[in-house]
Amino acid sequence: xxxxxxxxxxxxxxxxxxxxxxxxxxxxxxxxxxxxxxxxxxxxxxxxxxxxxxxxxxxxxxxxxxxxxxxxxxxxxxxxxxxxxxxxxxxxxxxxxxxxxxxxxxxxxxxxxxxxxxxxxxx
Amino acid sequence: xxxxxxxxxxxxxxxxxxxxxxxxxxxxxxxxxxxxxxxxxxxxxxxxxxxxxxxxxxxxxxxxxxxxxxxxxxxxxxxxxxxxxxxxxxxxxxxxxxxxxxxxxxxxxxxxxxxxxxxxxxxxxxxxxxxxxxxxxxxxxxxxxxxxxxxxxxxxxxxxxxxxxxxxxxxxxxxxxxxxxxxxxxxxxxxxxxxxxxxxxxxxxxxxxxxxxxxxxxxxxxxxxxxxxxxxxxxxxxxxxxxxxxxxxxxxxxxxxxxxxxxxxxxxxxxxxxxxxxxxxxxxxxxxxxxxxxxxxxxxxxxxxxxxxxxxxxxxxxxxxxxxxxxxxxxxxxxxxxxxxxxxxxxxxxxxxxxxxxxxxxxxxxxxxxxxxxxxxxxxxxxxxxxxxxxxxxxxxxxxxxxxxxxxxxxxxxxxxxxxxxxxxxxxxxxxxxxxxxxxxxxxxxxxxxxxxxxxxxxxxxxxxxxxxxxxxxxxxxxxxxxxxxxxx
Numbered sequence: 246x247x248x249x250x251x252x253x254x255x256x257x258x259x260x261x262x263x264x265x266x267x268x269x270x271x272x273x274x275x276x277x278x279x280x281x282x283x284x285x286x287x288x289x290x291x292x293x294x295x296x297x298x299x300x301x302x303x304x305x306x307x308x309x310x311x312x313x314x315x316x317x318x319x320x321x322x323x324x325x326x327x328x329x330x331x332x333x334x335x336x337x338x339x340x341x342x343x344x345x346x347x348x349x350x351x352x353x354x355x356x357x358x359x360x361x362x363x364x365x366x367x368x
Numbered sequence: 369x370x371x372x373x374x375x376x377x378x379x380x381x382x383x384x385x386x387x388x389x390x391x392x393x394x395x396x397x398x399x400x401x402x403x404x405x406x407x408x409x410x411x412x413x414x415x416x417x418x419x420x421x422x423x424x425x426x427x428x429x430x431x432x433x434x435x436x437x438x439x440x441x442x443x444x445x446x447x448x449x450x451x452x453x454x455x456x457x458x459x460x461x462x463x464x465x466x467x468x469x470x471x472x473x474x475x476x477x478x479x480x481x482x483x484x485x486x487x488x489x490x491x492x493x494x495x496x497x498x499x500x501x502x503x504x505x506x507x508x509x510x511x512x513x514x515x516x517x518x519x520x521x522x523x524x525x526x527x528x529x530x531x532x533x534x535x536x537x538x539x540x541x542x543x544x545x546x547x548x549x550x551x552x553x554x555x556x557x558x559x560x561x562x563x564x565x566x567x568x569x570x571x572x573x574x575x576x577x578x579x580x581x582x583x584x585x586x587x588x589x590x591x592x593x594x595x596x597x598x599x600x601x602x603x604x605x606x607x608x609x610x611x612x613x614x615x616x617x618x619x620x621x622x623x624x625x626x627x628x629x630x631x632x633x634x635x636x637x638x639x640x641x642x643x644x645x646x647x648x649x650x651x652x653x654x655x656x657x658x659x660x661x662x663x664x665x666x667x668x669x670x671x672x673x674x675x676x677x678x679x680x681x682x683x684x685x686x687x688x689x690x691x692x693x694x695x696x697x698x699x700x701x702x703x704x705x706x707x708x709x710x711x712x713x714x715x716x717x718x719x720x721x722x723x724x725x726x727x728x729x730x731x732x733x734x735x736x737x738x739x740x741x742x743x744x745x746x747x748x749x750x751x752x753x754x755x756x757x758x759x760x761x762x763x764x765x766x767x768x769x770x771x772x773x774x775x776x777x778x779x780x781x782x783x784x785x786x787x788x789x790x791x792x793x794x795x796x797x798x799x800x801x802x803x804x805x806x807x808x809x810x811x812x813x814x815x816x817x818x819x820x821x822x823x824x825x826x827x828x829x830x831x832x833x834x835x836x837x838x839x840x841x842x843x844x845x846x847x848x849x850x851x852x853x854x855x856x857x
Binding site: 257258261264265268269328350351352353354355356 | 646655
């Protein structure tokens with residue numbers, strides 16, 4: 246089973262993603278903050294990472310760059326999610342990072358998210 | 369008066385000196401008789417008549433002449449000249465001062481007396497009428513002025529040469545109109561911001577026009593004004609003058625902004641819960657064994673949640689688009705695919721009421737648009753059509769193009785829209801349901817915004833009882849914005 250790591254401080258959203266994607270056959274790992282996120286990524290070696298843009302201690306951009314410092318995880322595709330407004334520059338900023346494969350709103354159709362995940366890592 | 373010969377004879381003058389002079393003239397005139405008498409006597413002597421008879425005859429004829437002279441003079445004076453003068457002088461005075469000091473005493477023969485009393489009546493009526501008219505005019509003027517000064521909008525009237533004819537109290541304060549300067553617009557306007565704006569308006573001499581002004585009044589803060597200008601004409605002007613009204617709409621704009629903020633705030637927080645509902649419903653759908661009935665239930669759940677999501681998205685997008693904070697996510701899309709996707713969404717609701725949706729679309733036509741926005745716009749139109757079309761009705765979707773635009777149209781054979789509603793149907797926060805109730809409706813306002821942001825237009829052709837057809841045009845010539853900013857995906 247493909248493994249997905251979710252790094253997000255919003256409990257509801259995390260649970261929702263876990264419920265949904267596990268019901269369609271993915272293995273889900275949850276993480277609530279930036280620090281744990283990086284270590285979880287290194288430890289679990291997921292096939293895909295969902296990353297929230299706004300986190301309390303570190304911003305999403307910092308985290309995503311930190312991923313690139315680790316050999317094991319710098320190639321892992323990251324889907325960046327935002328619950329608030331999509332700032333005009335944010336998408337550009339994230340798109341520059343090589344491991345960022347998508348920049349989406351959390352409220353996007355869940356089927357779209359599913360499709361994206363399938364595109365990136367298959368079933 | 370002085371020069372009249374008749375006046376000299378009847379000894380009518382303007383003062384005692386003149387009267388005495390005329391008396392003297394009269395005397396001189398009389399004395400002229402004596403030489404004639406002498407000549408007459410001499411003639412009689414030569415023709416040998418008795419001297420006594422001659423004397424008597426001449427004395428009598430002379431006396432008769434004298435008496436008749438005096439009588440004639442008195443008659444003319446009393447019966448003609450004096451009445452005439454007594455009419456003439458007051459009339460002259462009346463015409464000069466426009467008022468009758470005292471009525472003329474009717475005297476003289478009865479015809480003259482009648483004329484004089486009629487004349488008195490005429491003059492008195494004329495005087496009263498004049499006074500009444502002037503009072504009335506002053507009254508009307510004061511009434512208008514009282515109203516104009518209480519109105520909170522500034523109002524100015526200027527003639528064809530931009531000279532100020534009138535301004536109300538509010539205009540005086542708002543524009544700081546200076547009396548020392550020549551009363552021409554914009555020179556007399558002391559307030560610098562308005563000076564600039566009014567210069568432009570009066571330069572352009574536009575016909576009836578109105579527009580909004582946002583001014584930074586420095587220490588007075590930011591204010592918004594609505595300026596309405598219109599040409600007008602009155603009899604004293606040779607060419608059209610301009611009337612300008614300025615209204616402070618700062619509060620109105622603040623209120624509207626607050627309304628928008630309110631809706632935005634509410635809808636923004638709705639997004640996550642809606643997504644969650646949708647998501648878990650999807651999961652349930654996958655996990656359970658579906659009967660036809662359950663399938664139908666799920667369809668309805670998804671349709672409603674999608675509709676709700678759409679309303680939320682529209683609200684948020686509307687604001688972003690309006691504030692020009694959104695840069696379009698333009699990309700190449702297939703027109704027919706967009707239409708099919710939207711039609712599919714609405715198909716269940718349409719079929720439930722046996723409404724037929726037909727699509728006419730040029731296949732394989734690529735359009736350069738923000739797909740999300742166009743979908744929302746078409747979805748709103750189809751949604752309305754489905755809502756208002758009765759069972760077993762029809763909806764037609766068309767897509768076509770010309771060299772400058774791409775066109776979408778949604779046509780239905782529903783009840784149609786009345787003329788007065790047609791003008792308002794694209795306004796924000798207005799929507800009507802079957803029972804003529806107004807509802808919160810941003811749908812068409814958003815469609816309008818979407819069309820405009822694609823440099824196109826939205827319009828409707830409709831007649832009561834004959835259905836409606838909504839048209840959206842999209843410009844093919846959108847200056848490609850390289851920046852991307854998502855409208856809510």
